[in-house]
Amino acid sequence: MNKLLSFIPEIPIADATDKVVDKITEIFAFIFDPISTHFGNFMEFFAEDFLMSIPPFIMILLVAILAFFVSGRKFGLAIFSIIGLWLIYNQDQWENLMYTVTLVLIASILSIVIGIPFGILISKSNLANIIIKPILDFMQTMPAFVYLIPAVAFFGIGMVPGVFASLIFAIPPTVRFTNLGIRQVPRELVEAADAFGSTGAQKLFKVELPMAKPTIMAGVNQTVMLALSMVVTASMIGAPGLGRDVLSALQRADVGTGFVAGIGIVILAIIIDRLTQGANRKKD
Amino acid sequence: MPIIEVENLTKIFGKNVKQAMKLLNEGASKDEILKETGCTVGVNKASFSVKPGEIFVIMGLSGSGKSTLVRLLNRLIEPTSGKILIEGEDLSQMDKNALRQARREKMSMVFQQFGLFPHRTVLENAAYGLEVQNIAKEEREEKAKRALELVGLGNYLHQKPGQLSGGMQQRVGLARALTNDPKVLLMDEAFSALDPLIRKDMQDELLDLQSTMQKTIIFITHDLDEALRLGDRIALMKDGQIVQIGTPEDILVNPANEYVERFVEDIDRSKVLTAQHIMKRPESVNIDTSGPRVALERMREAGISLIFAVDNARNFKGYISAEDASDALKKGITNLKEIVKNDVRRVDKDTTLNDIFSIVHDSPVPVVVVENNRLRGVIVRGAVIGALAGESEVSMENE
Numbered sequence: 001m002n003k004l005l006s007f008i009p010e011i012p013i014a015d016a017t018d019k020v021v022d023k024i025t026e027i028f029a030f031i032f033d034p035i036s037t038h039f040g041n042f043m044e045f046f047a048e049d050f051l052m053s054i055p056p057f058i059m060i061l062l063v064a065i066l067a068f069f070v071s072g073r074k075f076g077l078a079i080f081s082i083i084g085l086w087l088i089y090n091q092d093q094w095e096n097l098m099y100t101v102t103l104v105l106i107a108s109i110l111s112i113v114i115g116i117p118f119g120i121l122i123s124k125s126n127l128a129n130i131i132i133k134p135i136l137d138f139m140q141t142m143p144a145f146v147y148l149i150p151a152v153a154f155f156g157i158g159m160v161p162g163v164f165a166s167l168i169f170a171i172p173p174t175v176r177f178t179n180l181g182i183r184q185v186p187r188e189l190v191e192a193a194d195a196f197g198s199t200g201a202q203k204l205f206k207v208e209l210p211m212a213k214p215t216i217m218a219g220v221n222q223t224v225m226l227a228l229s230m231v232v233t234a235s236m237i238g239a240p241g242l243g244r245d246v247l248s249a250l251q252r253a254d255v256g257t258g259f260v261a262g263i264g265i266v267i268l269a270i271i272i273d274r275l276t277q278g279a280n281r282k283k284d
Numbered sequence: 285m286p287i288i289e290v291e292n293l294t295k296i297f298g299k300n301v302k303q304a305m306k307l308l309n310e311g312a313s314k315d316e317i318l319k320e321t322g323c324t325v326g327v328n329k330a331s332f333s334v335k336p337g338e339i340f341v342i343m344g345l346s347g348s349g350k351s352t353l354v355r356l357l358n359r360l361i362e363p364t365s366g367k368i369l370i371e372g373e374d375l376s377q378m379d380k381n382a383l384r385q386a387r388r389e390k391m392s393m394v395f396q397q398f399g400l401f402p403h404r405t406v407l408e409n410a411a412y413g414l415e416v417q418n419i420a421k422e423e424r425e426e427k428a429k430r431a432l433e434l435v436g437l438g439n440y441l442h443q444k445p446g447q448l449s450g451g452m453q454q455r456v457g458l459a460r461a462l463t464n465d466p467k468v469l470l471m472d473e474a475f476s477a478l479d480p481l482i483r484k485d486m487q488d489e490l491l492d493l494q495s496t497m498q499k500t501i502i503f504i505t506h507d508l509d510e511a512l513r514l515g516d517r518i519a520l521m522k523d524g525q526i527v528q529i530g531t532p533e534d535i536l537v538n539p540a541n542e543y544v545e546r547f548v549e550d551i552d553r554s555k556v557l558t559a560q561h562i563m564k565r566p567e568s569v570n571i572d573t574s575g576p577r578v579a580l581e582r583m584r585e586a587g588i589s590l591i592f593a594v595d596n597a598r599n600f601k602g603y604i605s606a607e608d609a610s611d612a613l614k615k616g617i618t619n620l621k622e623i624v625k626n627d628v629r630r631v632d633k634d635t636t637l638n639d640i641f642s643i644v645h646d647s648p649v650p651v652v653v654v655e656n657n658r659l660r661g662v663i664v665r666g667a668v669i670g671a672l673a674g675e676s677e678v679s680m681e682n683e
Contacts, residue, residue, distance in 0.1 A: 191360050192399035196413040196464070197388030206415070210403045 021150045028154075036155040043159045047102040047240075056094055060085045063271065070278035077274050084267035093242060093264045100231050100241035100268065103159060107166035107227040112220055115171045119178020119216070120204065129179070136172040144169045144230060148237045162230070162239030170226035177219020181212025217280035224276055228269050242268070285372075286333035287467060287500050288340075288357070293330045293366035295352055295524075298323030301364055314523050326352040328524040329366070336467075337498040341511040344521030350504045351396075353521070354472050357502065358391055359383055370468065388417055391468040392461035396476055398453045400445040406432065406456050407441040413464040424463075431459040434493065451482040458490075462497075469501045475510065487513050508547055512536070520544050559640060560633040562671045563653045563661025569604065571620040572596040576609040579620060583609070590649060592659055593624050600659040602626035603649060630654045631663070637671060644668055 025032065051059075060082055067077040088097050122129040147168050151161035185208050193203040209216075235243030242264045249258030296304045296317075304323035307316065314325045327349045334340040344350045355361040357368055359375060368375040370390055378386060392413060393399075400409050407425060408415075410432050414424035432438055435455040445453050454474060461469055475483045487510060494501065505511050511518045512532045519529045520543075528540035539545040567586045569579045571593045583591050583606050593601040602624040612623050629647040631640060633655055644651055644665055653661040 186397075186399075188395045188397050188399040189401060191355075192393070192395060192401070192412075194360055195358055195387060195391075195393040195470075196416060196460075197384045197386075198416045199384065202416045206412075207401060211401075 021153055024150075025153050032154045036158075036160045039163075040155075040158055040160045043102055043106060043163070046106075047099050047159075051098040051102060052095060056085075056089050060089075067271070067275065067278075070275055072278070077271070077278070081271050084271065088264045088267060091260045091264070093245070093261060096240070096242045096245060096261065097264060097268065099159075099239075100228075100243065100265070103162055103166065103231060103234065103239060103241055104224065104227045104268075104272070107163045107170060107230070108220075108224045110163065110167050111171040111174055111223045111227065114167070115174030115219075115223065116178050116216065118171075119175045119219075120182065122175065123179040123182035132175070136175060139168055140172045144233050145236070148233065152237050157238035159239050161237050162234030165234055165237070166227045166230040169230050170223045173219045173222035173226065174216070175219075177222070178212065178216050181215030181219075182208050184215065185211045214280055217276070221273065221276040221280070224272055225269065228265070228272060231265060287336045287371055288334040288502070289367070289369040290333070290357070291331050291367040291369075293327055293353070293356055293368060294364045295326040295349075295356055295361060296323050296364045297326050305364060325349075325524050326361075327356060330521075330524075330526050332519055332526060332529055334500055334502065336500050338516045339494060339501045339503055339514050341503045341505060341515035341518045342521060342526075343505050343508065343511040343518060345506055348521040349524035350506075350521050351472055352524075354393075354470050354502060354504050357470060358387055358393060360393075388413065388464065390466055391470055392464050392466040393470040393472065394454070394457045394461050394474040396473040398445070398450075398457045398477070400453055400456055400460075402444065402446055405442050405444060406437060406448070409445060409456055410459045410463050412460060427465075428459070428463045431462040432456070434462065435459045435489070449482075450478050451486060454478060454486065458493075462493075467500055469499050471501060471503045473504050473506065476505065476507070483510070490514065520547065558633065558637065559631050559635045559653045559663060560661070562637065562640075562667040563633075563663050564667065566592050566652065566659055566662040568592040568594045568659060569620070570594055570596065571601055571604075571624060575618045575620060576604075576612040576623070579604050579609045580606065580613070592652065592662070593620065594659055598659070599657050600630075600652065600654050603628055628652055633660055637668060640668060 054062075063081045063085060064078040067081045068075065071077040085097075088094060118132065122132050144165065147165040148161065151164045155161040155164055189207055189211065190203070193207045198206065231239075231241055232243035232246050235241060235247045242261045245261035246258055246265070249255070249261065294305070294308065296308070298304065298321065300321040300323050304317050304321045304325070307320060308325065308328065312320070314328065317323055317325055330349075330353055332340070342350045342353060352361060356363045356366075357375075359368075363376050366376065370386065373386070375383065375386060401412065404412070407428055410428035411424040414427060429438070429441065432441060432455075435458050437452060437455050437459065440448065440452065445456060448456065454477075457474070475486045478486060490501075491514065503511075503514055505514075512535075515532055517529060517531055518535050519526050520535065520540075521527065522543050528535060528544050530538070530540075535544060536548055539548055567582060567588060569582055569591050572595050579591055583589065589607075590603050590605045592603050595601055601621075604620060604623055605625070608623040608625070609620075612618075612620075617623065628649055629643050629651045631643060631651055631653055633653050640651065640663060644663060651663045652659060653663065
């Protein structure tokens, strides 16, 4: 019976993938190298020379003020932010936090900037939809660790491959929700936009995107949370931040350190989640 | 010269459009084509022309293709074949840019569920048609404001549509269509989502507006009453085909076929309307307290020649004619009770129009509607005839 199954010898998928990745690395080195140098420098600058130059006290205050207004002039989130961020500072995790924030912020912004246009594209073209949907499924279900390998090949180690891996892992919700939001715009509104002689761009920017905004923002929220969840994974390829402490604690079976860094991630996650959700609330 | 001419306009939905079109040209029926090709014939060779300033009603039951037809006119749905001439230009042959230009300048549409943009204010909604033409903000808002004032929403400019009632929302929809100052208004079941009283108000208002604007209006409806009230001419649709085009009278008096007849049958108003629908507020005088001078004065004020008499408890007592009252004045009679006449026919408020016919015909004076011996209203001959003609003055003030 086994003969029947093995009438074709093992297909060399692994080898082929290796070769493809090698080729890509080789051919696109002229793009990847400057990206990893300049972009890496920029991120380090952003984390070390910008975020860390702000005194933690001021930073906590700014986040609290932002939380107060975003949550509709309620104190809950603001108070939580003050206590949570102070706790992270107290545990001497402030620098790690800043690296993590940088990583999440940059990965999220890139995901949104790339994801929304793709979402628009697949909402407008059924062909693009048929092609891109399975790719998104693939990107989301493939274990995130796997992305680290080509990321290292392309960009070496550090923050840049971390952002690259986060990007691939976190981008699908933004694309999907943008598509969904636009497709869900009531038919009559699309007809109204057409009937009054809108161009495609006018229809998109004046009707479809504003109508789809709450849905798109729900996708952005998901994307940001996924990017944050990549923090620990990305630390495996040398990205600094809270994740690195979790990883090293794991390697040394150091429960205490792992817990402290883990708590930091949880606090950051809650603050980011509430902030992005709050920004999506209707302003009346 | 007609402003809109539609020739053999056809829409077939489905994959085998070519084959379906061939069958249709050979005279196959909608069902046969569906069975043979799996295609649905949405609109089947519709031809009609509309004169400038006319309200052309297209009516049919749901699934008759009327909403598809109106969307073919501005190509929200692409026609399979046929011509759409607007002021002599064939819309069906236009490229994208020409079509967009035609949509901007020649016709506007009003939607069943209003189709308003919820994230924009009433003013921004009304100005949308000009905004996409890149007309300066000041100018377009000025025009939008004027259109909104026209429909009575001058005070709601900065509200969001969600804050308005259904009737008001549709006024915004109408204002948005008017802001562009188009030649043609396409109204797709524009009033169908409104409740009956508001709907009637909107119909009246549309007729008022139309008397000053003289737009060409294509109005889609499934409601024959609405079609008869609004339409200068009515096209009746069934299974994607236009089965009859004519004035409301043509349709009522000479139904083209059984289908139209069945439609028209449904609105035998004489069986539906009752006394309370057509009664008017009666003028009355209290005979316990007033004399002939007061009665005459009241009649003069109201421009009538007889007035109804009630007592202190507002019980109906009869009527007093102007003649009798002035005679009494001359003779020095001061008590109205002496000149009250009681030969008046009374009906209950639930008496149907059908029964009121003969009563009104036999009675020399208006028929009164009495409830528990109280005077509730009066029915004059004109109201009965008017109600049958479809312009029932449903006077709620008596309720």
